[in-house]
Amino acid sequence: MYETVLQIPVLGMEVEQFLLLLITALAGGAFGAAIGALPAFIFTGFLVFLGEGIAILQREVGAAGGIEGQLAADVTGVIGFGVVTGPHIAFAGGVAATAYAGKKYPEMEPEGWDYHFGKNILYAFGTKPDILAVGAVFGALGWLITEIGYAVVVVGGTALSDFIAVSVFATAFIARAVFGYPIVGKSRGDSILDMSPFEREEPRMAADGGEVPPEHEGRLATEPWLPHQYKWSGVTAIGLVGGILGGYIYIATESIFLGYAISAMSLLFLNLGVEKIPVTHHITLIGAVGAVVFLPATGPVIALLAAGVFGAFSGLLGEVTQRMFYAHSGTHVDPPAMAIAIAMTVVAVLAILGILPNAGYL
Template sequence: MTFLLQASAIIDAIANPGLLLAAFAGGAFGAAIGALPAFCFTGFMVIAGEAANLAVSAVGSAEAVSAANLGAPGITGSIAFGTVFGPHISFAGGAAAAAYAAKKGYMDEFGFDYHEAKNIPAALGTQPDVLVVGGLFGILGYIITAISGTVGLPWDPIAIAVVLSAVAHRLVFGYDLIGTVRGGGLFDMGPFERGEMRSSGGAAATDGGEVKERLAVEPWLGHQYEWGNVAMIGLVAGLLGGVIALTTGSAFLGFGISAASLTFLNLGVAKIPVTHHITLPASTAALAVTGGAAEVGAAAMVVAGVFGVSGALTGEVVQRIFYAHADTHFDPPAAAIVVNTLVIALLAIAGVFSTSVWVPTLGL
């Protein structure tokens, strides 16, 4: 009976025609403006939503907003994490559209240094087939998130949808899941550091008869891949995520600031770090250890720093396995958020944390 009730709830969650159409539009719009620009808007909307929540809270009538509840009131739940700019829809749809466009040979004009399918900063414009692909993957992201959130699986339901959507677009469009490993193995960034090249392959392998080349190994961020550097930015951003959460009571404001900061990366500012997979686990863990209380204490800040480093290093592990040797974008931050929110949920289930804050825990 429990299974039947759960199945019915899942069907109700994913069978809303209006939301399916909205998810199609969100994914298509993410393709049109580009996956990374769409995610920057996610950050702006989170900042706006959390600022509004804090303003309402100040007069005593706020409701908590949960990222696991797509029907939550307010800008954060309905816009930033909903069908407009939810990363599972707009970002994932844009990344899938880039993979499709590269396969079709539409991406040659951009002159991207890596494989064209990894060019998530690029706006793909108004070509109908590209937008349809973005829209269909927007629907896929919506369905995955709705199922995960309805069942209460113990991780960020949005982040897992971004991960699974990337797996799906590689399989659907004929890309390798991991790619051909060069150098000394999966974790070896030496070929990148030495500037070793290979033929780009695929439909865009030649340009006027000249063989096009790309780096033999393509790190997700050429300025953020060395282990010590990654750990340091993890510590710094984790502590900042912790103090933001403990000062405001918001688990998402630090994430929003991190996401919005990627506007500068999209505009070509060198060495902008990517930190949303650091600030979100750090903020959430800091609130988890205090029971949700907005109180800056040493123990909570230490926990935030630990989860910040963990988020950063997990992202680096993922990029070396699933991004550096492959041809399309596989989002290391989303995978890192899945892993670290799973840890938070398990610690809450085990009673180490008094709450998992917004992370589902299978109802336990």
Template sequence: MPGLTLATLPVVDMAPEPFAVLLLTALAGGAFGAAIGALPSFIFTGFVVLIGESLTLLPGDLPVSLTNAIGFGPIVGPHIAFAGGVAASAYAGTRYPELAPDGWDYHFGKNIQYAFGTKPDVLAVGAVFGALGMLIAKVVTALGIPTDNIAVAVVATALIARPVFGYPIVGSPSGSGLLDMGPFERDEPHPAADGGAAEHAGRPATEPWLPQQYTWTGVTLIGAIFGVLAGFLWLQTDSVFLGYGLSAASLVFLQFDVPNFPVTHHITLLGAVGGVLGFSVFASPLLAVVAAGCFGVLSALVGECGERILYSHSGTHVDPPAMAIATLMLVIGGAFQLGLLPTSSYLGL
């Protein structure tokens, strides 16, 4: 425009309505997660966190934390974009089952790789749950609950979506109990009487979150390996979230169906936290890395228990890594408040 310069452009003052701005952005962020898919949105989280934490290693102060403002903020924060995408898949599982791609053996409500594009009703669901995730995270913080508020919101929104869209909250186990993966290993079909033959046709009786990563031995090994790596990474960079960012960004390979690819962001995050705690207690790099490996194993096993209880027997995605992070950070935060630990790590209590 003639005569318009940078000096004459209006200055936008966000101070009067920061919550309104945050809420509107969270609505858009949840719809964004529905549009591109829950898993792709989380991969974006990983890359943003990876870049943000890498920038902190450069000399000088940054005007804004890319990790906090964007990676864990209302654009690609998991409690908003991923939560919106998960809820969109849950809704589509009952509203648009015909969209399930060939080769998808589980209930379509669990397909977090699917991008819903421009479907207005699906985007609306994503928007609502994105805003809900933001509100839940704020309530957790306001109540002073000593845990990872983002992980809590990811789990809570997924559980809320189940009854809202007609799914059982836990579901009925087909084996000897909630933790039994035997029906999957025996390739047993889902009982048609539980919800109707059409809904369950071709589905396994029990659906592990990751068929390549569910045995107790394998999960323990992955936990130890990636926990140690995360601990060493923290020792070298002083960044608790760098390993998390690497793990989350690496899920681009899972999105493109690379066989047997592991999911490790809950392991690397708690591994780094274990490194922080180990070094705080023992002042030894070796023991810090050992502690990181132990916390990595613990996170992997808690996540596996969570998936067997809350993922495998119903028709939508409830995130096992978020369950592990929320649970273990609650223990760590509570132990710190009781004076049992010298630090709460990234909780900043």
């Protein structure tokens, strides 16, 4: 007697597994809406930190003749980057919920928030059913985009990007379209990269691009993602520093994601209102990738310097993308996710062409 197991051909998984993960992704997206996008991402950092710590311990125990297991992979991959707190699910669900609330419930905006409410990813929406439903739908959508990307957009066994990162910004753009925000928005400066209207504190008008209702007239014409982290020199400096630290953490521990986790956890202080905390998870992650790429052929010192260059490159990518896609519309589109996706696409293509010896973690 043969048992028939239904498969999802494109994703290469059984229907039962698909439904298990889909339902959990719906809950994960709703969880991100309930506690807020940024708090959800901070949870990602803590869980990845836990998973990577366990992995390091397992390697040490294994080297000493101890037991082996899959616990670390379960914590990092299945929970931290998976359907529970994966940024493409919980963070993305929170971002979409905030975009929805920015249109539907402008009266919920907390006092002292200077940007459009649709960008307030610190805000927790609690138990409001329609907002949780938006988070759930976008969490599931983020999971599907990621799974399809890793299943389909592959050359010679190498994924062409980090599709968790791709999904994070793709769902944010979809939310803009669905909830009636401009996809990019109108620049008020000399070019789309010009932040000088922010520096001059120029206000925007409600009719300007249609992204703010009349009661929100007078908001800043240009809203940089991080008012304390947008000048080219500062971004380059923190990129070099964060890249080197991410690279060293990899060299010392063999963990690509531990620096990323530390950076994500540091955002707890930003969420609590500590001024000028830099956002660096895209920097430490790509810095670690630089070390992964160069360490086998060059040794640790050159690999560490390469990590700094990779980190600065990713930091600058984040700044370019925030100026293009964040600053001029009314919702959050994540610059670190865009930076990671672009950087890892470059790494993947160069590895496929044989210019780089490997594609990092792809």
